[in-house]
Amino acid sequence: MAVVALICLVSLFAPLLAPYAEAQVVGGSFEPWSATFWLGTDSIGRDMLSRMLYGGRNTLAVTLSATVLACILGCTLGLVTALAGGLTDLLTARLVDVIMALPQLILALLALTVFGTSTASLIAIIAVLDATRYYRIVRASAGNIVALDFIEAARLRGEGYVWIASSEVLPNIAGPLLAEVGARFSFIFLFVSSLSFLGLGIQPPLADWGGMARDSAALLAFGDITPLVPAGAIALLSISMNFIVDWLIDAQTGASS
Amino acid sequence: MVSALPVLLAVTDLSIAANADGRMDPILQGIDLSLNTGEVLGIIGESGAGKSTLGLALMGYLARNCVVTAGSVAFEGTDLFKLAESRRRDLRGVRIAYVAQSAAASFNPCRRLIDQHIEAAVQHGLLEPQKARDEAAAIYGELGLPAELALRFPHQVSGGQLQRAMIAMAMSCRPDVIIFDEPTTALDVTTQIGVLSALRQVIRNHRLSGVYISHDLALVAQMSDRIVVLRHGRVVETADTATMLQAPKDDYTKSLWAVRALAKPQRTDTGLAPELLSIEALDAHYGAFQVLHNINFSLTKGQAMAIVGESGSGKSSLARALIGILSPTNGRVRFEGTVLPSSYKGRSADQLRRIQFIYQMADTALNPRHSVKTTIERPLKLFFKLPSAMREERIRSLMAAVELDERLLHRKTKSLSGGQKQRVAIARALAAEPSLLICDEVTSALDQIVAEEVLKLLLRLQSEMLLSILFITHDLSAAKAVSDRIMVMQKGKIVEVGEAQQVLTSPTETYTRELIASIPQLRVGWLDEKISAARAKRQAI
Secondary structure: OHHHHHHHHHHHOHHHHOOOOOOOEOOOOOOOOOOOOOOOEOOOOEEHHHHHHHHHHHHHHHHHHHHHHHHHHHHHHHHHHHHHOHHHHHHHHHHHHHHHHOOHHHHHHHHHHHHOOOHHHHHHHHHHHHHHHHHHHHHHHHHHHHOOHHHHHHHHOOOOHHHHHHHHHHHHHHHHHHHHHHHHHHHHHHHHHHHHHOOOOOOOOOOOHHHHHHHOHHHHHHOOOOOHHHHHHHHHHHHHHHHHHHHHHHHHHHHHO | OHHHOOEEEEEEEEEEEEEEOOEEEEEEEEEEEEEEOOOEEEEEOOOOOOHHHHHHHOOOOOOOOEEEEEEEEEEOOEEHHHOOHHHHHHHEOOOEEEEOOOHHHHOOOOOOHHHHHHHHHHHOOOOOHHHHHHHHHHHHHHOOOOHHHHHOOHHHOOHHHHHHHHHHHHHOOOOOEEEEEOOOOOOOHHHHHHHHHHHHHHHHHHOOEEEEEEOOHHHHHHHOOEEEEEEOOEEEEEEEHHHHHHOOOOHHHHHHHHHHHOOOOOOOHHHHOOEEEEEEEEEEEEOOEEEEEEEEEEEEOOOEEEEEOOOOOOHHHHHHHHHOOOOOOEEEEEEOOEEOOOOHHHOOHHHHHHEEEEOOOHHHHOOOOOEHHHHHHHHHHHHOOOOHHHHHHHHHHHHHHOOOOHHHOOOEHHHOOHHHHHHHHHHHHHHOOOOEEEEEOOOOOOOHHHHHHHHHHHHHHHHHHOOEEEEEEOOHHHHHHHOOEEEEEEOOEEEEEEEHHHHHHOOOOHHHHHHHHOOOOOOOOHHHHHHHHHHHHHHHO
16 A cells, blocks of 8 residues: 555656756666666666656556546446347447457557547547457346335436446446456456557657666676566555455455455 | 143253344244144244244254354254254254244155155155055145156246145155145135135045144134234244134233224215226137137226236236226227227326336335435425425425325335335325325235234225225235225236125125135134035935
8 A cells, every 4th residue: 555655746746856857868778777877777778767767657648547447438338228128238348348358458459559648548449449358247246236125216216327327237236347347357467467568558769667678688697686676666566456456355355245 | 731742842041143244133932832742833923023034943943143042943853953953953844843934845846756755765764655545645645746746846836835835745654743834825715715624624534733824814813722922033922723813911912912903984975986997808818819809898987996916817918908007909998978089108207107006015016215305295296386495395294194204205215114114105106196096915015013003004095085996906905995985806817896795795696605605703613614614515416
């Protein structure tokens, strides 16, 4: 929890904390750790520490927007199909099955090649792919709720879809959904980092941890641990996120029992 | 006389507590009772009174989260809770048997009845398999079951037969004591009486001792020699059945007795009121199965009609057709002069508002995440564009009308008791200012006393607000309590319709007579009369 909060804070205030600008070339390539460049410099002489700070900011921003977008997309689709039922429900479910049957990374690579690697298309593609997971969980839990009498009562009152979905169903599935958001957040974070590592994620000159790890990976062979810093940051954040999710789930099951 | 008999089971100062999140909740406190050889002891109480925990404790069994905090249960002088688990297991099923409420849940669905029947006797080494099978056939005969029924699987026999098979199974080791935990609660009244008669005769023929647990006073009165009244885990009163019925001492016991006396005052002016609802030649199907056959009836303004029938009679399907969830395949529903669209989707907001439906299970009929206020406020917002101050006022008056404490206003509905939930559901229905209220088994999930209060509430609201009510129930005494007219249904058809008094006192149809005769009455010897009447009839044929 503290780790996540710290990383978020540091990322948020990156422009204030960073000693140099994000894409500013300040020294020679691959300078070692020193008082001027705490974590050394990268392949074209940009300060690693500054890029770490900005990188966290960029990765988290993409992750967060993709998570929120995916959640909204998946929830809406799940709720609407659960309430509508019939053919709409069936077709959506099968379509989602098809998307989920294909490996996410390969699908994302394909889509990124087609639509280009801008930050906007990156967020959109990840959101669409990830929305399928939200759809599944929302459709399943909402399916149990819509069968209950109070939904029928709401329909008999002549309530519209929007009210039934947002006020009658959503509060009853908020628990599992919240835990899912946390879990998906760390998945997307890893996913964005993997894409960047492959050179298809956040594009230079914007910094990001995945890209930085790849950029300096060769240094490992010379006994320099600099590439482990961005890699370690990725690991640290996803592990801490998972702890938070566990804690969320425990809090929930504890409250419901 | 009682003291001369040897005591078989003696419970002394028994206290049992359940572990709830580290906190110990007392379930039973200082229970004292005894069961003599050849005697049937009745235990009655509301749900949550601790009846079932006591029933299981009599076999030396506790639910996993329960502990005995004081006292003892002695069977022929040995404390069951001091015995080793293996010794206790030897007693259970062999000397002390148990008959549970739901036979369907107690049988293994994948094995034939006979295999399950003889299992205990063979396992305990009491009988050879063949001998056990012969005995099973004999017991089945006594309980009025054909012997070949034992070869079937549990799902291939009816609910009443399964309950008898379970009683037969409890008898398989020739136990000294059988504990019956609500053995007929899940059955229809006409089925129940058959099971009760069989049970009564078996107990008599084998001079069994038994403990009969139920929330239904009339049943306990038929089955037992002595009655223990349990409330909040304590014994309220113990007495011989006859004494208990004629002169109950405790106030709580008296209130239990008074519940059954409720009856609606007769109304004479109903014929003059304008017609509100008329059903014309209604048919409905679930797939290829026809659930409603040519239903015709009408209801005038301010009239309360009970629709009575056993499970599967089509009474709930009729209600669903009226509210537009189940589209009829033929016929029309005319409401306040206009024909209603068959699906609720086609109905106007005003048409939806004027017919309100109250569900059997208030638990699922209210959104657990909504507060009482949100729940009652919603129809007000939807149907009437009131300013918020007037809406507040209206919510308060509705809560007062259903006798709900105003302090509950901001509570989530999931934290309310069953009776409170049903009141909120009624308040929500009333908020729409309906002209017709359809109540589907609204009291069957509630305890006797709570159900009584809800019935009284409906009665009062009906006369004050000139509501028309369709009261769907399987319980004829509830029907008697609230309705001007009664309609009896069977297998999707109307059997009989008429003034409540007339249907109850001089029914014209055989099925109605059978239904009325099956309601257990609160007097000693009622069941015995039924048994001898049935025997006389059989001999006459």
